[in-house]
Amino acid sequence: MEHKVTITEVAELAGVSKSTVSRYLNQGYVSEEKRERVRAAIAQTGFRSNFFAKRLKTRESKLIGIVIPRMDSVTVGRLLSGIDRILAPAGYQVLVLVSQLDQEKELENIRSLQQQGVDGIIVDSVGITAEHAQLVPQLSLPVIFTGQQYPGLICIKVNDYQAGHLMGTYLRELGHTQAVFAGVSESDRAVGQERKQGFVEGFCAGSPEARVTFVQTGFDFLSAYDAASSMWSYHPSVIVGATDNISLGILRYLHERGIRVPEQVSVTGFGGYDVGAVVYPALTSVAFDFELLGGRAAQAVLDRLRGEKVDLTGVSPVSLIQRESVRDLRQPFTSPVVNGIML
Amino acid sequence: MEHKVTITEVAELAGVSKSTVSRYLNQGYVSEEKRERVRAAIAQTGFRSNFFAKRLKTRESKLIGIVIPRMDSVTVGRLLSGIDRILAPAGYQVLVLVSQLDQEKELENIRSLQQQGVDGIIVDSVGITAEHAQLVPQLSLPVIFTGQQYPGLICIKVNDYQAGHLMGTYLRELGHTQAVFAGVSESDRAVGQERKQGFVEGFCAGSPEARVTFVQTGFDFLSAYDAASSMWSYHPSVIVGATDNISLGILRYLHERGIRVPEQVSVTGFGGYDVGAVVYPALTSVAFDFELLGGRAAQAVLDRLRGEKVDLTGVSPVSLIQRESVRDLRQPFTSPVVNGIML
DNA sequence: CTGTTAGCGCATTCAG
DNA sequence: CTGAATGCGCTAACAG
Numbered sequence: 001m002e003h004k005v006t007i008t009e010v011a012e013l014a015g016v017s018k019s020t021v022s023r024y025l026n027q028g029y030v031s032e033e034k035r036e037r038v039r040a041a042i043a044q045t046g047f048r049s050n051f052f053a054k055r056l057k058t059r060e061s062k063l064i065g066i067v068i069p070r071m072d073s074v075t076v077g078r079l080l081s082g083i084d085r086i087l088a089p090a091g092y093q094v095l096v097l098v099s100q101l102d103q104e105k106e107l108e109n110i111r112s113l114q115q116q117g118v119d120g121i122i123v124d125s126v127g128i129t130a131e132h133a134q135l136v137p138q139l140s141l142p143v144i145f146t147g148q149q150y151p152g153l154i155c156i157k158v159n160d161y162q163a164g165h166l167m168g169t170y171l172r173e174l175g176h177t178q179a180v181f182a183g184v185s186e187s188d189r190a191v192g193q194e195r196k197q198g199f200v201e202g203f204c205a206g207s208p209e210a211r212v213t214f215v216q217t218g219f220d221f222l223s224a225y226d227a228a229s230s231m232w233s234y235h236p237s238v239i240v241g242a243t244d245n246i247s248l249g250i251l252r253y254l255h256e257r258g259i260r261v262p263e264q265v266s267v268t269g270f271g272g273y274d275v276g277a278v279v280y281p282a283l284t285s286v287a288f289d290f291e292l293l294g295g296r297a298a299q300a301v302l303d304r305l306r307g308e309k310v311d312l313t314g315v316s317p318v319s320l321i322q323r324e325s326v327r328d329l330r331q332p333f334t335s336p337v338v339n340g341i342m343l
Numbered sequence: 344m345e346h347k348v349t350i351t352e353v354a355e356l357a358g359v360s361k362s363t364v365s366r367y368l369n370q371g372y373v374s375e376e377k378r379e380r381v382r383a384a385i386a387q388t389g390f391r392s393n394f395f396a397k398r399l400k401t402r403e404s405k406l407i408g409i410v411i412p413r414m415d416s417v418t419v420g421r422l423l424s425g426i427d428r429i430l431a432p433a434g435y436q437v438l439v440l441v442s443q444l445d446q447e448k449e450l451e452n453i454r455s456l457q458q459q460g461v462d463g464i465i466v467d468s469v470g471i472t473a474e475h476a477q478l479v480p481q482l483s484l485p486v487i488f489t490g491q492q493y494p495g496l497i498c499i500k501v502n503d504y505q506a507g508h509l510m511g512t513y514l515r516e517l518g519h520t521q522a523v524f525a526g527v528s529e530s531d532r533a534v535g536q537e538r539k540q541g542f543v544e545g546f547c548a549g550s551p552e553a554r555v556t557f558v559q560t561g562f563d564f565l566s567a568y569d570a571a572s573s574m575w576s577y578h579p580s581v582i583v584g585a586t587d588n589i590s591l592g593i594l595r596y597l598h599e600r601g602i603r604v605p606e607q608v609s610v611t612g613f614g615g616y617d618v619g620a621v622v623y624p625a626l627t628s629v630a631f632d633f634e635l636l637g638g639r640a641a642q643a644v645l646d647r648l649r650g651e652k653v654d655l656t657g658v659s660p661v662s663l664i665q666r667e668s669v670r671d672l673r674q675p676f677t678s679p680v681v682n683g684i685m686l
Numbered sequence: 687c688t689g690t691t692a693g694c695g696c697a698t699t700c701a702g
Numbered sequence: 703c704t705g706a707a708t709g710c711g712c713t714a715a716c717a718g
Contacts, residue, residue: 361711
């Protein structure tokens with residue numbers, strides 16, 4: 001309320017100089033006696049140091065800027081959790097800016113962040129462009145990308161190839177040979193290219209009769225649902241959605257048509273979201289550890305801030321979550337045993 | 344990179360004074376000729392004004408702080424979208440801090456935000472305490488709460504009572520009389536008290552045979568799933584989950600037990616999330632317009648910043664999304680017509 | 687319309 | 703260990 005209390009007033013009240021108060025606030029070097037007087041004065045006045053003045057001097061904000069494409073995403077939530085888990089103990093705060101999936105706004109947010117004096121930036125980009133690559137070196141502060149990759153930039157991302165490969169291998173070993181991969185545009189390198197390629201190579205490895213048909217869709221339920229009839233027309237033994245959301249749209253379509261999963265066709269996803277556990281059949285999926293990913297990204301920023309070099313790319317573990325939507329073709333069909341939600 | 348260019352250097356390069364450059368950057372009042380010279384100098388040097396120095400002078404950050412309980416929530420995402428939609432055109436930026444559902448951290452975040460000089464704060468609180476009420480007036484800046492209510496504080500929230508009432512009325516008119524309300528603890532005033540009360544009053548209005556049984560659960564799939572057998576034991580005509588997630592857990596349980604929805608029992612939720620459209624049967628729900636809510640909250644901050652008074656509480660419209668999970672008891676059962684995803 | 691003069695609140699030399 | 707003095711980069715009166 002009322003008057004904004006400054007360091008000067010604290011000093012007067014404590015009967016010491018501004019410098020002493022400043023020292024008290026920072027390194028130390030204050031006698032026990034004055035230390036106590038300053039402490040009392042601060043408590044009494046409710047003094048809080050002016051953020052801007054402090055930053056103007058120190059040239060250090062203890063702020064890490066985060067640019068994310070959108071908020072309404074479980075993935076992003078996990079990522080931020082992981083970031084915060086590392087940054088908070090290190091005394092850094094997080095400043096989050098949302099790009100609304102707009103690439104122009106993403107660039108704008110990065111600039112804005114640097115202008116606001118953050119010490120480093122983590123960008124969960126939807127697509128790194130040449131403009132990104134050009135902008136980053138001009139910023140003269142650590143910028144770490146997640147989710148996508150780009151030569152010359154520091155990118156920490158999940159290993160989409162490995163995830164795809166894991167799923168492909170799993171399905172092949174269960175006797176599947178005819179797959180439809182419901183993927184997204186190749187303009188998305190991580191999901192559209194690497195995840196798919198990993199799947200294809202894992203699925204086809206040493207299996208000459210294996211065949212993968214690609215059907216393109218968007219990231220949302222609806223476009224997957226709309227493309228599902230086309231997928232089904234290939235009579236696959238398994239439909240592999242590139243994301244859990246895609247798979248959910250497909251599942252919905254199959255259910256409407258009375259096509260039983262996994263009896264008539266298996267369905268799998270990527271992401272390992274909780275919601276995959278409550279649908280029926282519960283969705284088998286490859287889960288990514290986005291929290292770990294966020295932690296790695298945060299650690300990379302911290303390392304760079306300390307002047308250490310970090311690898312240009314890093315990866316994060318993936319794991320298979322076996323639920324109910326996949327049929328083991330080596331055995332006669334038996335209805336999956338359902339017993340509770342398998343998170 | 345290299346040297347941080349300041350307003351002084353721009354001035355020298357343009358052959359004008361610092362003030363002229365400053366004026367160029369702000370209101371105007373610069374001759375056409377010098378304006379051009381300054382523009383060129385800025386372009387040449389790549390000058391960007393120092394955020395901290397500027398804020399130190401103006402005492403205005405053009406920053407609105409947002410405190411949210413968590414990131415991995417669709418609700419929160421919508422809310423932020425709505426906030427940004429109002430704030431951005433007004434020249435304000437948004438600084439988001441996440442409290443990880445920790446009430447102590449929430450308070451901490453609010454303090455931290457004010458210390459960092461934001462002009463106003465929006466708090467999507469999980470629970471407003473006396474400590475909140477005590478802290479807010481000390482901040483001497485506009486603080487708007489969403490999601491929860493507290494006397495004396497400015498709270499913009501969805502009308503949970505109305506939402507519950509809407510659902511209650513709808514079900515009653517369809518001939519339902521035996522309901523189980525799968526709710527959360529009354530310590531959550533919005534969901535645990537108001538939403539439930541609205542439902543009960545809407546459901547029972549003028550219907551002497553109506554009965555509502557309350558079963559308590561948590562907010563997650565799993566606890567709803569675990570409590571579902573208890574709910575079913577009352578043989579209700581409809582189970583009303585206090586949130587869509589709760590309903591999804593219940594749906595999963597009913598499916599596992601082979602209990603057909605809506606033939607044997609209807610199920611409804613609150614929230615109107617998209618995922619409710621892809622499960623089967625698609626979930627009938629009351630949707631809240633969180634984007635509008637965010638917009639209202641942002642507008643309230645702006646109004647307060649202009650010195651205008653705003654109402655202590657505001658509401659936001661709710662709407663019923665009729666999908667497939669509710670049976671019309673006034674008619675013999677017919678399988679719901681499914682044709683596409685009903686978002 | 688423009689340059690000069692003062693600080694904003696704090697951290698930091700530099701002499702004590 | 704401490705206080706006085708000096709800007710950080712910018713904006714805002716103030717006289718031109």
